[in-house]
Amino acid sequence: MRFQLLGPLTITDGPEAVVLQPSKPTILLAALLLHANAVVSADYLQRAVWGEEQPATAKAALQTCVLRLRRLFTKHGVTETSIEAVPGGYRITAEPHSLDLLGFRDQVRRAVAMSQDPEAELCTLKDALSLWQGSLLANVRSDVLHRDEVPRLAEERLRSVERVCDLLLGLGRYGEALVELWTATRVYPGHERLHEQLIEALYRTGRQTQALAEYRRVKGFLLDELGVDPSPALQQLELAILRGEDPGAEDSRPLRPPGALTRVVEGELVVAAGSAPAPT
Template sequence: MGITDGRDVIVLQPSKPANLLAALLLHPNSVVSVDFLQRVVWGEERPVTAKAALHTCVQRLRQLFAKYGIAGNLIEAVPGGYRIAADAGTLDLIAFRELLRSAEAEPDPDGELRTLRAALSLWHGPLLVNIDSDILRREVVPRLTEERLRTLERVFDIELALGRCRQVLAELWPEARSHPAHEHFWAQLVEALHRTGRRAEALSEYRVVKEYLQTELGVDPGPALQQLELAVLRGDDLSAPAARPGLTMLPPGDRHGLSPPPAIPPALESGGREFPSEVAEDVLETLVGAGLLEEEPEGRYRMHDLLRTLTRGAVAFRSEASGSDTSSGA
């Protein structure tokens, strides 16, 4: 973490004021309680003089700002704690999140991709390497890391959907290696290799992640990765979105994995009998209870990859069965 006056960048040395500044910047324009700030600065064993010492840290930060020409009373004492004023022009974290919102509004994939890459360019090295605070590393760093990873996922999905498989490989390899439990990166890597004619390498990379998951976590790869392995073994053409197991590119306005609620028809027919909509509603409740559907706000649902696979299989089976009936009756 560092500060800049627009010309030079000053990287703060590990210290109590640096811990305090990190806590405030990670909650910009919000009141951060004295209790939380004391835990960030001193851990769970706070000195009896912690309240006065915290004020001293604030004063030292204000002096540091003045020294480097950062004007204004950025750190404000408010009832219950402190607050730091920031905007997209003064804090990269705010600029990053604003760019993500702008990307969602982009009407075409190339525009979204440019905006997402502009957002990622604001990340410089590992998070909070010069901050010595267990609570920030435990409670804040994982959430921020997830924001970056979700953005990278989206970037790679767009690149793959646009057919730029060869170009994106150079980025996919280090990300998959750096996050061995992040299955989506591995799925993207396997797909990119397969679509560039490197089938053997795609299967080799699948074996790498499978061995890691089984050895380190005691689990098998998820349904999306398993289906992708089968697609590679069969030599399927994965260039069409419908043929990409678990990697379908989400359209604008639906970029968080949310699907509209499954439609409930007035009646479901089976063997000549009609089932009322209440039965369909019971089915929905059962699927939610089994973890195959996750209910979201505003009546939306998140579908588990296993349910997607089963649904696709059922549709394919019915299509084949219909074709058989037609041919046998001809």
């Protein structure tokens, strides 16, 4: 039996999955699972379930919600996970194999320890990201959780996506990086690091024109929506592309994109950047 938080809140048993209906016990379960193995105060749980303006009966109603959750666990055969009443609040116990959020974090920790083996780190991070199954807490109607918890979880995922793309670029797997980055940059249009990676991947696959067009698009978005200029890193990347240099080289050596034409002028090799046809 497993709980899935990284998407709609779901209880799974092998191939069987039960997506919980929006309800106050569902909100309570989400709040406990988000802080699994730690004591969650009754006050926080009440705010998560009823919002900042709680009814006078919130304390008693919280106890009723706990009882309803325990009955739900019995109904679905949940035996490994329990809800404990402890001084000041409640605690739910879970392990990486019984809660996808803990499984994700465990995989990310394992990946960090594999930094000397990029292929192994990449594989482990991809396994971790595969645990994400849609919109976070889509069936959990709590303004408090969506305000306080969902952005933090989204940031955890984003850091792993960034690292996956860094690894793909470092391994020369630019086409795979593009697949990841096209989606990520549209979901996070103001996230400059992802755009840096996308622009670099486009350039390294011989798409200089597209890379520069993407830079202009990002620059326009940042100015129009946020009122800021692109970061120095993005500006340096544009300059490197215009000069035909390797964006990743400290000494800015010329980079020859795949299929780029070259010519010799007065004994110097000149890269005709952008002359390569776009891959199909």
